Amino acid sequence: MKDRKLSNDERMLWGKVAKSARALPGRLKEILASEEEMAAKLAIEEQAAVVRQDTKTVELQAIVEAPAANLKRPAGRHHPLEKPTQRKLAKGRLPIEARLDLHGLYQDEAHDLLLEFLLRAHDRGLRHVLVITGKGSSMGSEGALRRAVPLWFSKAEFRFLISSYEWAARHHGGDGAMYVRLSRGRPGA
Incomplete structure (x- = not known):
């Protein structure tokens, strides 16, 4: 003691x-x-x-600059998650391999944590992850992170990591969470 x-x-x-x-x-x-x-x-x-x-x-x-320089980056927009894949994730037939909850974080903290999480998941070869942003606490207002995360995904540091994303099923957080499919290529490979 x-x-x-x-x-x-x-x-x-x-x-x-x-x-x-x-x-x-x-x-x-x-x-x-x-x-x-x-x-x-x-x-x-x-x-x-x-x-x-x-x-x-x-x-x-x-970590961000090295892989980003070596990989071919897709165009600025991501494709939506395919409906069959989304249904499988929602029903649990396709595993969610990792989760990240960003509730209660400031945007700069959430940005850094999300980038680090996605880099590690991508490096480990994970394919589907759940990112929980929350829905926001103000009446009639979307949450700041709920609005910001999709915008971050189009930035250069995230673009090569993500293949697609879509809002999650209700029991996984609904409009306050996202299914994210990571791209197959590994940084440095």
Whole structure:
């Protein structure tokens, strides 16, 4: 139990409790040293998180640019999923090999996560995946991701990955989810 790290909420709560308490005589120096050490560790962790995020962005950019340059890309628009294939997916006769739920994400987070998911699925040779965008929470409004994802699919970084897509059956999310058929060619192959 000693190795357990405190969450941000727990740290804030502990900070409030610690400020309201008085140190025993002679212990104030130890407490101040401990607080400085915790602050230094927190700063190092935050800096490491920023470096990890920067590294991840560079790696993702390299993954996107390398395969995209080597592959022949189809024209800007995707064909709709064929009706027999769509029925088989809806009835479970054709397996959905992976799922991604984008609920609650901001568009930039969702874009990066979707691209990474589709690259991995394509690299593994998967054929049919489900992407859940959600329907949007405002009355009379489509969700931002529901509108954005089909637009992203026509962008260069997604175009070579996707063969076709179509809105899912009701029990798979209906208008808030999409069946996506990935193209057969593997990057770098």
